[in-house]
Amino acid sequence: MRTGATFAYSRQKFRMVGQAQHEEKRVSTERIEGLAAVLTAVRNSEGMTQPRLTQHVGLGRSVVAQRVAELESAGLITDDGYGPSTGGRAPRRLRIRAEAGYVVGVDITAQRLVVGVADLAGTLLAQLEEVVDVADGPDAVLTTAERLIDDHLESIGRIARVWAIGIGVPGPVEFRTGQPVAPPIMPGWDRYPVRDRLAQRYGAPAWLDNDVNLLALAELRTNPAASAARNMLYMRADVGVGAGLVVKGELYRGANGSAGDIGHVAIPEGGDAICRCGNTGCLEAVAGGAALAREGRMLADTRQSPALAATLAETGTVRPLDVTLAAEKGDPAARALLQRSAHLLGGMLATLVSFYNPNLLVIGGGIVRARAHVLAAIREAIYRRSLPLATQDLRIEMSSLPDDLGGVTGAVHLALDEVFSPGRLARWLDAGSPAGQPYIATDDMLERPA
Ligand SMILES: [Zn+2]
CATH class of the missing domain: 3.30.420.40 (ATPase, nucleotide binding domain)
Structure with a gap:
């Protein structure tokens, strides 16, 4: 009996200790999540005030005040003057202690x-x-x-x-x-x-x-349209072609980190074009920078493009940028080549837009330089091949991040x-x-x- 009672007592005590520990852990998890939410909100919007924080992070006023005080004493955030008053005392503006x-x-x-x-x-x-x-x-x-x-x-x-x-x-x-x-x-x-x-x-x-x-x-953190969009598809078209997904304001990497790796998806128009990955018919192999250089060289060699033939004679090579420059000079063959690339990229983007339904599509990489010759064709391919519901709120823009600083x-x-x-x-x-x-x-x- 005695042993049994002791055992029962210990078990109950153990259970109580367990509950207390669980409670302590819950409180500390809530605390950390609150601190991180406040910190993120302060980091990502200029001139954040405590009243705005309360709306923003969905925590009570006193909890927000506590978290702000904690972050201040940890030296992570600090005062940045006063925000506009809404009747009473003007609220303090907060900033990360950069x-x-x-x-x-x-x-x-x-x-x-x-x-x-x-x-x-x-x-x-x-x-x-x-x-x-x-x-x-x-x-x-x-x-x-x-x-x-x-x-x-x-x-x-x-x-x-x-x-x-x-x-x-x-x-x-x-x-x-x-x-x-x-x-x-x-x-x-x-x-x-x-x-x-x-x-x-x-x-x-x-x-x-x-x-x-x-x-x-980088787009998400520096482009106000991107941070407001929440669901963004970013496509980079350069020598390599790839995409990045932002879901509800966060980068989505998938199970292993390869989400968005669309450059090596085979496309019907890919034919037997050899890709640097070792496969044939990849999107990148027919619509990326290497394809522009290869086809541009062909247009120069066959003199179908006088502008590219001149470039080749002068520099001994044809780069993707040369195709854009030739198109800017009005060279029809170079323009057609860019249009074809845009059409192929647009086809892939239509699939992605249907699959993912983003409200913002940003296109970046070397292709941005060719904006005047590709954007309309990309848009056309997306709108033609996507359901109206998928595109009704879709905004399409070219990245304005400087090419050398984006990464x-x-x-x-x-x-x-x-x-x-x-x-x-x-x-x-x-x-x-x-x-x-x-x-x-x-x-x-x-x-x-x-
Ligand atoms: Zn490939």
Whole structure:
């Protein structure tokens, strides 16, 4: 009896302790989520005030006041003057304390490396660019990237305050592990621990993503139409063709990180055009920059395009940009070539619009330069082949982000979004900063060093 009673008592006690722990965990989860929501709202809109925050994050006034006070004492947000009064005392405007730390963005493209350092508001303070060949492999390219980062940090003079690093590469990335997986144009990079290498070197959490996702993220964070749209499809058409998806204001990567990788989908018009991925008939192989260069060269060789023939005679080559320049001079063959590319891209976009029903489609990459010759054809293909309901609220625009800064801007915002997300914030808030804690980028707490 006695033993039984004790046992029953212990079980009840255990249950009570369990409930208390559960309650404590729930409260702390709510607290962190509230802190992250307030922080995100302050980060993403200028001149945020406490009354607006209350509407924005859907928490009560006193809870918002508490979270704001907590973030202020943690040194993450601060006063930024007073907002407009709505009758009573003018509300304080809040801003992220941008100067509290730095984030590093690294944009690796096929032929170019851009490294930028930004403050915690995502404002680029400086960027350096260098020509690289991604085919030289990860060690050569990342050694160059590290040299540029070191130069930057030295010029700023605050090496210890790197809070986070975002990196983009021109190939498929497994987001969870921060590794490229079987990237078609990046020999030697398959499963290379890009994220972990930079995280360890700078003692800061790092994240790796593919370049198109980062362009979509840059668009989302810098284009007011994109942040208002919530459901955005971003397509980059350049040498590579790919898409990035934003769902309800957040980048959607799919199960493994490859969502939006549409460049290597076979299309009926693809025929036997050989693609750099090794397959034939890919969208990229017939509508991307390589196709423009190849077909443009053919038009020059056969003299169907006098403008491109002149370019070839002068420079010995035909680049995608030369096709656009020839079209601008009124060359009919070059115009027809751009129209064909636009038609093929538009066909793919019609499928994506039907599948996903975005309210904003942004087109970026080298194609932006050819806007006058492609936008109407892309629109036409989308509207002709999509259901009216799918396009009734659809806005289509060309990206206005500068070509050389889009990737690095996205990389910086990747680092900021991740480091301020509820799950990560919970892991560093008590320490005051994520600097010196590279392991918080990984999902597995066990990887934390003793
Ligand atoms: Zn392909």
